[in-house]
Amino acid sequence: MPRRPTAFVSFFVLIGILTLLPLFRPPAYFLSFLFKVLLFVILAESWNLIGGFTGYLSFGHVAFFGIGTYTAAMLFQQFGISPFVGAIPGGLVACVAAWVIGYPCLRLRGPYFAVVTLCFAFIMDLTVKNLAFLGGSEGIHLKLMQMEIQTSRSIFYEIFLFLALVTVLLARHVERSKFGMGLASIREDEDVAQTLCIHTAGLKLRAFTLSAFFPGVAGGIYAYYISYIHPDIVFDINMSILIVLMALFGGGGSWMGPLVGAAFLSVLNEFLSMFIKPEIARIIYGTMFMAVIIFMPDGVVAYAKKGRRSPSEAIGYGQGISGDVSV
Amino acid sequence: MLNAVVILQSIVSGLLMGGMFALLGVGFSLTWGVMKVINIAHAAFGILAAYIAYWALTLYKVDPVLSLVLSTPLLFATGLVIYRLLIQPITRAKDVVVASMILTFGLAIVIENFMLLVWSPDERLITTSYSSQAIFIGDIIIKVSSLIGFILSLLGIAAIYFFLHHTHTGKAVRATWQEPEGAALQGINLQRVSMITFALAIASAGAGGVTMAYMYSFNPPAHNLWLIFLFLVVILGGVGSVLGSAAAGLIIGLIIGLCGAFFPQQWINVLLFALLMVILLIKPQGLFRT
Numbered sequence: 001m002p003r004r005p006t007a008f009v010s011f012f013v014l015i016g017i018l019t020l021l022p023l024f025r026p027p028a029y030f031l032s033f034l035f036k037v038l039l040f041v042i043l044a045e046s047w048n049l050i051g052g053f054t055g056y057l058s059f060g061h062v063a064f065f066g067i068g069t070y071t072a073a074m075l076f077q078q079f080g081i082s083p084f085v086g087a088i089p090g091g092l093v094a095c096v097a098a099w100v101i102g103y104p105c106l107r108l109r110g111p112y113f114a115v116v117t118l119c120f121a122f123i124m125d126l127t128v129k130n131l132a133f134l135g136g137s138e139g140i141h142l143k144l145m146q147m148e149i150q151t152s153r154s155i156f157y158e159i160f161l162f163l164a165l166v167t168v169l170l171a172r173h174v175e176r177s178k179f180g181m182g183l184a185s186i187r188e189d190e191d192v193a194q195t196l197c198i199h200t201a202g203l204k205l206r207a208f209t210l211s212a213f214f215p216g217v218a219g220g221i222y223a224y225y226i227s228y229i230h231p232d233i234v235f236d237i238n239m240s241i242l243i244v245l246m247a248l249f250g251g252g253g254s255w256m257g258p259l260v261g262a263a264f265l266s267v268l269n270e271f272l273s274m275f276i277k278p279e280i281a282r283i284i285y286g287t288m289f290m291a292v293i294i295f296m297p298d299g300v301v302a303y304a305k306k307g308r309r310s311p312s313e314a315i316g317y318g319q320g321i322s323g324d325v326s327v
Numbered sequence: 328m329l330n331a332v333v334i335l336q337s338i339v340s341g342l343l344m345g346g347m348f349a350l351l352g353v354g355f356s357l358t359w360g361v362m363k364v365i366n367i368a369h370a371a372f373g374i375l376a377a378y379i380a381y382w383a384l385t386l387y388k389v390d391p392v393l394s395l396v397l398s399t400p401l402l403f404a405t406g407l408v409i410y411r412l413l414i415q416p417i418t419r420a421k422d423v424v425v426a427s428m429i430l431t432f433g434l435a436i437v438i439e440n441f442m443l444l445v446w447s448p449d450e451r452l453i454t455t456s457y458s459s460q461a462i463f464i465g466d467i468i469i470k471v472s473s474l475i476g477f478i479l480s481l482l483g484i485a486a487i488y489f490f491l492h493h494t495h496t497g498k499a500v501r502a503t504w505q506e507p508e509g510a511a512l513q514g515i516n517l518q519r520v521s522m523i524t525f526a527l528a529i530a531s532a533g534a535g536g537v538t539m540a541y542m543y544s545f546n547p548p549a550h551n552l553w554l555i556f557l558f559l560v561v562i563l564g565g566v567g568s569v570l571g572s573a574a575a576g577l578i579i580g581l582i583i584g585l586c587g588a589f590f591p592q593q594w595i596n597v598l599l600f601a602l603l604m605v606i607l608l609i610k611p612q613g614l615f616r617t
Contacts (some may be wrong), residue, residue, distance in 0.1 A: 057425060067364050081587045104608050108400060111365050111424050116607050119600045126597045137331045152534055241432055281445040286436035294416045 018161055023153035031153040035225070037266045038160040043239075043257035044247040045167045045310050046214035049242060050207045052252025053180060055187035056106065060117030062240035063124040064094040068219025069234040070128065072094060073140050077222070082160070083142075085218025094216025095209050103209035106201065109190070118237070125235035139230035156225050160218070167214050172255040174210075180196040183207055187253065243281060245289050251299020329458045331355030333588055338449040340383040341482060341584015342577055343473040344542060346480035349576025351535030351553070352560030353484055353569055354528030360559040360567015362521045364414055370437040370553035371442075372529050372550045373536025375480050376402060377545050380449050380537045391453055392475065398590035400552070402533035407415065414525060437552065476541035480576075483534045487527070490570050500524050504567050552596075 022031065047061045067117035068090035105116045109154065130139040145152045182203045184215040185193035193200050223229055252262025272281035296303035357371045374396045383394035408436040413430060420426040453472075460471045502510040503520045511517050539545065541555075556579070565577030582602070586595045 021549070027461075029562065036462075055425075104345070108607060110422070111428055112562075112607055114425075114428060115555075115562070116604055118558075119555060119604050122552070123597055123600045123604075126593070130597070132595050163606075238548070242430070258358060268407070277444065279440040282440040283437050286433045286440065289433040289436070290430055291434065293426065294413065297417075297420065299427065 008149070015165065015233065017314030019158070022157060022294055023219065024051060025150065025228075028149050028153045031157045033270055033275060034065045035038070035153070035157050035160055037263055037268075038157070040163045040212050040243070040246055040262040041259055042167050042218045042265045043243045044262040045164070045171050045255070046211045047243050047247050047260045048171055048252055049183075049211035050204070051249055052254070052257065053175065053183035053187065053253075054204055054207055056109075056204065056208075057114045057211055057244065058211075059114050059237075059240050059244060060101075060119075060121040060124075061211075061243050062118075062235060062237065063121040065106065065120075065215040065219040065222070065239070066124060066128070066231070066234040067094045067097050068216030069223040069229055070134060070219075071139075071216070071221030073142055073223040073229050074134070077140065083220050085287035087217045089225075091213040091216035094212040094219070095126060096210030097204065098209045102205050106204045106208060118240075121235060122241050125231050125237070128235065132265055135229070137231065139228055139233075142227045142229070145225050147226065149174040154197045156221065159221055163218060163221075167183075168255060168259055171258075174207075175255050179203065179206070184253070248299060249292055251301040251303075253298075254301060257299045257301045261299065280301075335514055337584040337588040338561065339469060339584075340473065340582060341385060341394045341580040341582070341587070343469070343580070344583060345577035345580020347535060347538045347542060347576070348475040348556055348560050348579050349573045350480035350483045350538055352529060352564070352576055353487055353522040353558050353572040354531035354535070355557045356561045356564060356567055356572045357482075357487075357500075357524055357531075357569070358528045359424075359561060361500055361524045362418070363423045364418075364521075364525070365424055365431070366525075367428055367431040367554060368438055368550075369528065370536075370550035370557055371435045371438040371534050372402060372532040373403075373539060373553065374545055374547060374550050375438060376533030377450070377453070377540035378446050379444075379533075379602070380540055381453055384453060384455065387526035390455060391540065394477065395534060397536055398533050398537070399456075403526045403530040404531030409529070410522045414521075418521070420520075421474055422553075429559075439547045440549060446547070448546055448548070450544045472541045475519045476538035477535065479541075480536045483531060483538075484569065484573050487531060488529070488596045491569060496523060498518070554601060555603065556559045559599065562603065562606055590596055 021034075035268075043061060043065065047058065050056055050202070051058050052059075067204070068087065071090040071093045072083040072086035075081040075089060075325050099118075101120055105113060105120075108116055128134050133142070145155075147155075182193070182198050182200075185198055186200050186204060187195070190200055219234065226233070246261040246265050247258040248261070249257075249265055250259065251257030269281060269285060272284060292300060298306075336446030351370070351373055355366060358364045358366050358369075375526055376395075377443060379398045379401070380391040380394045383389040383397070383468065384391055413434065417423065417426045455472065457471045457475075462469045462471065462474065462605070489497075491501055499510065499515045499520050500523065502515060503517060503524075507517060510520075559579055560572050560575045564573070579599070581597065583595060586598055590598065
């Protein structure tokens with residue numbers, strides 16, 4: 001738990017406010033908006049387990065989200081299992097997929113791993129589009145929840161709030177555990193880590209499999225939320241890229257980075273889209289992201305904590321965070 | 328029915344397509360090899376050039392080949408500016424490859440949305456007066472537009488090869504690729520060489536984009552898909568190798584052509600991407616490592 005009591009108190013106050021929010025009956029739009037923010041928090045924070053902590057950039061994170069969505073949707077359609085329950089097997093199937101992909105592919109480093117995961121996301125998208133029993137390129141329609149929209153939105157919101165909380169706390173726990181130290185050693189220098197008898201292959205595989213669980217579960221619940229599932233929506237490669245950008249915007253390698261990045265960028269996106277065309281909003285967004293990578297290579301959170309470092313120091317993602325790893 | 332003509336036809340059209348992959352991929356391979364910069368926005372520049380050609384054709388009736396005369400120097404200049412503004416600041420990073428990849432993902436988003444804003448997300452197709460014409464050699468049909476695209480690709484690759492092997496600057500680029508520190512000791516200005524390489528790569532992406540537009544319809548988000556093809560070319564051909572990229576492009580075209588004869592159309596990309604994964608796992612250093 002946080003060392004400073006003020007941080008501890010403000011954390012619980014924030015969670016309390018967010019939990020009790022639906023009681024004040026905010027507009028359904030507002031709940032949907034928060035739902036989306038929380039979705040990105042879950043995705044970016046779970047991506048952080050592999051992408052941030054070990055430095056293995058996975059561009060296929062959306063594939064696990066899609067796998068979860070389709071698993072829960074199929075369980076609902078074929079066997080009538082509620083997606084709230086079906087989300088768990090959704091997460092487990094995503095884990096299995098991550099293990100199968102990760103086992104051979106985690107041997108590849110740097111750009112090669114990024115390409116393989118990008119390929120994986122594309123393959124999943126195209127395969128689902130081509131398989132008739134998964135709805136093909138027509139998608140699947142699910143039965144709507146038989147409830148008033150305000151209530152159903154509140155339920156979805158509460159579930160995602162809980163899931164986001166679990167993901168963030170888990171990432172925080174991992175960062176401070178022996179497991180997290182091992183992952184950090186892979187990020188800093190994998191070869192040295194190996195010579196120090198750290199079983200890097202096993203650690204990477206564990207991190208990758210764990211990171212797939214949460215998008216899988218979130219996907220299952222998302223299936224019920226949107227009730228119409230199409231490969232273009234749930235296997236959207238842009239979403240995969242967005243997850244990476246959000247996490248690195250805040251700063252990969254620490255639990256707080258993706259949380260700040262996902263929350264800030266999705267709020268900004270929504271806010272900008274209200275006033276200007278979404279394309280211009282995304283141009284601003286992309287420009288901002290490039291500025292962050294050039295001037296604050298460790299993300300905004302590390303920048304805010306440490307202040308500006310001289311540009312001659314190693315610029316690059318994941319550098320210089322080692323001092324932050326606390327035991 | 329599968330017979331010799333069908334197979335020959337698929338080989339020919341596959342090879343024509345492969346030339347385009349080669350030209351599109353060669354610049355990507357160069358920046359990766361020489362500067363250790365993976366330019367994710369490479370394909371986006373290709374599509375940008377395709378749009379410029381499309382505009383020139385529909386608004387001013389300028390043939391795409393002629394509009395290349397305009398768009399190539401334009402993209403070269405853009406490349407110089409982008410190198411100064413974006414790439415140079417990150418060349419000091421410890422892991423330039425990964426840092427550049429992340430940075431250019433941002434750049435790709437900016438370019439894609441700029442194109443969406445100007446040209447809308449509709450699919451575009453370049454239709455020239457000779458689009459519907461074809462040459463018959465025996466039973467084999469060769470579309471004139473594909474042939475022009477192929478010839479353009481060959482010329483482009485030949486030009487890049489000539490530049491790298493027979494000009495002073497080109498030799499400096501190759502020296503930098505082989506041994507950056509040694510090259511610097513010989514008085515080669517690494518920043519200048521990198522800047523030229525980057526601008527050249529962007530210009531070649533533009534030419535590649537126009538040849539692509541001769542054969543395919545295009546829209547702004549398509550660059551994500553093209554990116555996979557770029558990786559396929561580079562990983563097959565070996566990072567930084569011009570002739571390797573040319574060979575890889577042709578091989579990929581051949582595979583696509585032949586797969587088209589044997590498999591349903593919608594599974595071809597799945598097969599190709601699976602092929603890329605397998606190649607990466609078995610031989611990540613490429614098949615034609617120089």
